[in-house]
Amino acid sequence: MCWDELVTMNEPAPQTIIEKTFTFEDDEDTHTLIVSIPEVLDPQYGMHVWPCAVVLSQYVWIRREKTQHKTILELGAGVSLPGVVAAKCGAHVILSDSAELPLCLKNCRRSCDVNNLPSTPVIGLTWGQVSPELISLPPVDIILGSDVFYEPEDFEDVLVTICFLVRKNPCAQFWTTYQERSADWSIDALLHKWNLKCIHVPLETFDANKNHLAGSTLPGDHTVQMMIITAKEML
């Protein structure tokens, strides 16, 4: 086998990328935001937009006046729809995904590039790890996490990261959406353990109780819930 053949064999297979467009509108149709998200045709978790991301993005869009000029960190961002919406609405956004998943970090970067957000930082943050990247974050106002409670063995790691962030930023709120996949899963005991509390935000309060959202059929029949988690003393 010659050298050229060896190099070709070691190259990653080319990825097929498609772009999905999401259109956020307000009731009076006076404001519209169009965001394009490149997705990789790959079944891995962080490669495409999840139904939860459309619901969380709708919340960010409806609350855009509250997020303007705020510093927002997205955890487990994958292709980063909520973070991109927040950045397009005027927030200072930092996108993150697992430090061990460079392809997911590449997806965060690609979503920024496609939406003309070249200066949005993308960092590796693995849930549950108090890494130099986590420690050196600037003050954070809002944390976003769409479909980060999907693997019960990771629930505590997500909340450890949130606990660390709200201890440093006592007024910070964690805005998160999750998909109901099992009636047996609950984070209540973990919230108590890590001194956190949550309120549920009914989808109808931000116009998200629909199968179609932002021009996308992704929410479909999935049962998606939205909650806000804060330090126990804050709510």
Ligand SMILES: C[S@@+](CC[C@H](N)C(=O)[O-])C[C@H]1O[C@@H](n2cnc3c(N)ncnc32)[C@H](O)[C@@H]1O
């Ligand atoms: C179900 S996907 C959701 C992706 C995106 N937030 C969305 O809703 O479209 C879960 C995301 O969490 C990321 N992730 C998985 N384990 C992680 C970990 N231990 N630390 C940080 N991110 C992680 C994955 O790479 C993936 O992007």
